[in-house]
Amino acid sequence: MSNxxxxxxxxxxxxxxxxxxxxxxxxxxxxxxxxxxxxxxxLERGWEPYDVLTKALVEGMRIVGIDFRDGILFVPExxxxxxxxxxxMAILKxxxxxxxxxxxxxxxxxxxxxDIHDIGKNLVAMMMEGAGFEVVDLGINNPVxxxxxxxxxxxxxxxxxxxxxxxxxxxxxxxIDTMKEQGIRDDYIxxxxxxxxxxxxxxxIGADSYCRDAAVAVETAKEYMAxxxxxx
Amino acid sequence: xTRTLVIACGALATEILxxxxxxxxxxxxxxCLPAKLHLHPDxxxxxxxxxxxxxxxxxxxxFVAYADCGTGGVLAARCKALGVEMINGPHCYxxxxxxxxxxxxxxxxxxxxxxxxxxxxxxxxxxxxxxDKNPELLELYFGNYEKLVYLAQTEDVALTAKAKEAAxxxxxxxxxxxxxxxxxxxxxxxxxxxxPRPVPG
Ligand code: B12
Numbered sequence: 001m002s003n004x005x006x007x008x009x010x011x012x013x014x015x016x017x018x019x020x021x022x023x024x025x026x027x028x029x030x031x032x033x034x035x036x037x038x039x040x041x042x043l044e045r046g047w048e049p050y051d052v053l054t055k056a057l058v059e060g061m062r063i064v065g066i067d068f069r070d071g072i073l074f075v076p077e078x079x080x081x082x083x084x085x086x087x088x089m090a091i092l093k094x095x096x097x098x099x100x101x102x103x104x105x106x107x108x109x110x111x112x113x114x115d116i117h118d119i120g121k122n123l124v125a126m127m128m129e130g131a132g133f134e135v136v137d138l139g140i141n142n143p144v145x146x147x148x149x150x151x152x153x154x155x156x157x158x159x160x161x162x163x164x165x166x167x168x169x170x171x172x173x174x175x176i177d178t179m180k181e182q183g184i185r186d187d188y189i190x191x192x193x194x195x196x197x198x199x200x201x202x203x204x205i206g207a208d209s210y211c212r213d214a215a216v217a218v219e220t221a222k223e224y225m226a227x228x229x230x231x232x
Numbered sequence: 233x234t235r236t237l238v239i240a241c242g243a244l245a246t247e248i249l250x251x252x253x254x255x256x257x258x259x260x261x262x263x264c265l266p267a268k269l270h271l272h273p274d275x276x277x278x279x280x281x282x283x284x285x286x287x288x289x290x291x292x293x294x295f296v297a298y299a300d301c302g303t304g305g306v307l308a309a310r311c312k313a314l315g316v317e318m319i320n321g322p323h324c325y326x327x328x329x330x331x332x333x334x335x336x337x338x339x340x341x342x343x344x345x346x347x348x349x350x351x352x353x354x355x356x357x358x359x360x361x362x363x364d365k366n367p368e369l370l371e372l373y374f375g376n377y378e379k380l381v382y383l384a385q386t387e388d389v390a391l392t393a394k395a396k397e398a399a400x401x402x403x404x405x406x407x408x409x410x411x412x413x414x415x416x417x418x419x420x421x422x423x424x425x426x427x428p429r430p431v432p433g
Contacts, residue, residue, distance in 0.1 A: 071272070076362025079369055114340055116376045140376055141340055166300045166322045167335070195274070196304030 012041050020056050027060035028067075030080025032087040039088045049095035050102070050132075057088045058130040065215050075119060082123055089130065102132045105225045108150045109160035110138030112171040117164035120194060120214075124160060127214040128221060133158075144175045151188060157228070158221055161207075163194040173205035180206070189224045191217060235431040236260040237290075239283050240297035242267035243324065243348045243356075244416070247385055248297060251413050251420060259422050259430030260295070263287070267348070271360055273302035277310040284314050295428035297419070299323050317426045319419045327415040328383050341378040343404060347385040350395040358401070370403065380404040383411045 011034065014022060019038060026034040035057070042052045064081045067073045073081075107128050111121050118140050129135045136154050138146055151159055163169040172192050179185040185206070192207040202210025208224065211217040240248055242264040252258065263283060269276050276298065284294055296311050296318040311318045321327040325344040326334035349356055358364055361373055380399035382392065392408055399406035422430050 074271075074360065074362075076360075076366060076369060079362070079372055080366060114338070116340060118376070119372070164302070166302060166304055167326075169304065196302050198304060198306070201304065 011037050016042070016045065023056045024060035024063055027057065027081050027084050028064055028077075030077065030084050032084040035084040035088045036091060039091050043091075043095070049092045049099050053089070053092050053096065053101075053130055057085050057092075058127065061085050061127060061130070062215050065213050069213055078123070079119060082126060085126065085130075089126070103134060104132040104222060105157040105228075106134040106136070106154060107158040107160055107221065108136045108138065108147065108154055108156040109162070110142040110147060110150075111140040111162045111164075112168050112175070113141055113143045114171065115163050115165050115168035116140040117162070117194070120164070121160075121162035124162070124193065124211075124214045124217050127218055128160075131218045131222070133221065144178045147175055148178065148182070148184075151184075156188065157225065158189045158191060160191045160193070160217070162192075164196065166196050169194065169197055169201065170205075172207065176206045189221070189228070191220060193217060234258070234260055235290075235292035236428045237287050237294045238262050238297050238420070238428050239280060239287075239294060240264050241270065241301070241324070243270065243346070244297055246348065247413055247416060248420065250386075251417055255417075255421075257420070257422070260420075260428045261291075267352075267356065268360075270301055271356075274306075276301060276303055277307045280307065281310055281314060284316060292431040293429050295420075297416075299327055317428075319416070321415065324416075325383060327419070328385060328411045328413065329409070330411070330414045339381070341376060342381045342407075343374065343377050343379070343402065345380060345382045345395050345398060347388070347391055350382060350384075350391045350398065353394065353398045357398070374402050374404065377402070377404055380406055382406070382408045384408055385411060385413055 011019060011022065019041065023035060023038040026038065038056060039052055042056060061081060064073060064078060068078050109121060109125050111118050125135045125137050136150055136156065138150055147159060161172045161175060163172060176185065176190060190207045191209050191211055192202050193211045197210055199210050209220045211220050236259055238260045240262060245264045248262060265279050265283065269279060280296055280298065287294060294316045296316055298307060299319045299321040300307060301323055308318065319327060321331040324346060328346060362369055380402060382395035384392065396406050418424055419427060421427050
C-alpha cells in the first residue's frame, strides 16, 4: 500500500536515473504494484528485459539482502520485497526467453528431509534465476532420492541444499555421501546454505561451498561455472 | 546465598521457577536473557558469553539453560570453551517432550507451541512474522503446515483455549499434548552430574 508521499510521485515522469533508484526503494518497501509499473515503463522506454531485471530488480534485492544480514530488516520485510520482485519477474520472464538473455547453468535446489523452512531457499532460487541460471525447485522435505533423480533428469550443473534446523543440517552429508558412493559427486557443484550452517560445516560434509546469503550464492555459482567452462 | 548461577532463555523463566517450587529447589540463582533472541540465534552465543564473563567472579559454577536453539552447534562450542554446561538437545520443543521422544516422532509438518508461546503468541509469532500488518503472508509462512501441536507444560484451560485460537488463526488443525517440563527437570536436578551443582556461599 502506498502512503501519501508516494501517491504524489508519478513514476512515468521520472527520468531513468531517478526511476531506477525509486524502484529500489519500492522493492525495499515491498510495493509490488509500483514494481510492476516501473518494469513496464522501462520496457516501454526500450530497455532490454535483462537490464531491467539486473539493474532495477536484482540490484534492489541485493540492497534488501544487505540490510537483512545487518539486522535492519527482518523476515516479513524480506518476504514482501521478494513478492514485489516476483511480480516484476513475472513480466520479464517470457521476454527474457525470447531476447536470448545469458544462460549460465542449471540449478536443482531444495530444502532437506525433515525441514520445511523455505523462505531462504526461495530467495536463493529467485536470485539465481535473476542472475541467469535455470532453476528447478524441488520444494521442501527432500529425501536423497529426489535430489539425485532431479540432478540426473534435469542434467543439472549445480545442486543447492537448504536447512534451517540443527537436526536437519546433517542430512546434507547423507546426500553428498550417497553421491560419492554412486561416483557422481564430482559431476556437480554442491552449494549449501541456511542460517545455522557455516563455512566449517560446509567443508566437513564435503560441499563445494557454503553460501551465507543469496548474493554470495549467485557470485559463487558464477565463479564455479566459469571455472567449469575453462576446464572444458 | 548460593554460589551457583543459571543463565536461561527468557522463554524458560516461568517454567524454571515453577520447577524450583515443585521440587523445593533453591540451589541456584536465575538470570535470563531476552526471549526475543530466539528469532536471532546468531546473537545467542555472544549474549551468553557476556553474561558468563560478567558473573564469573561472583559465582562458583554457571549453567546455561539453553538448548542449541538454531546456533548450529556454535553455542555448545562456546559453552565448552567457557567451561560451562548447557541443556542437551536442539530446542525447547524437543526437551519439553523429551529429546528422544521428540526425535522418534519425526514430526515434520507440525508447528509447536509451548506454554510460553501460547501465552505470547502475538508477541513472538504473529507480530514478528508481520502477520498483524500483512495477513496475506500467512500462506507463505504456514502453507506447508498441517497441524498446530500445543506441547503443554501445565494443565491450564485458559492457555489451552489460547493455543486453540492460535491454531485457528493459522488455519491449522489443533492437537494438545501434555508434556510437563520434560528433560528440563533432569537438566536442572542437582543429582545429575551435568546440572547446576549447589555451591553454598
Ligand atoms: C521464519 C521462521 C520460521 C517460519 C518458516 C516459514 C517458512 N515457510 O519457511 C515458521 C514460523 C513457520 C517456522 C517454523 C518452525 N521453526 Co523456524 N524460524 C524462522 C526464522 C525466524 C527465520 C528463518 C528465515 O526464513 N529467515 C529468512 C531467510 C531469508 O534467511 P535464511 O533462511 O537464513 O536464508 C538465507 C541464507 O541462509 C542463505 N540460504 C538459505 N538456504 C540456502 C540454500 C543454498 C543452496 C544457499 C547457497 C544459500 C541458502 O540464503 C538465504 C537468503 O539470503 C528462524 C530464526 C532465524 N533467524 O534464522 C527460525 C528457526 C530456524 N526455526 C526454528 C524452529 C525450532 C522452528 C519450528 C520447529 C518451531 C515450532 N514452533 O514448531 C518450526 C519448524 C518445523 C519444521 N519441520 O521445519 C529454530 C531452529 C532451532 C534449531 N535448533 O534448529 C529457529 C532457529 C528459531 C529458534 N531459535 O527457535 N520458522
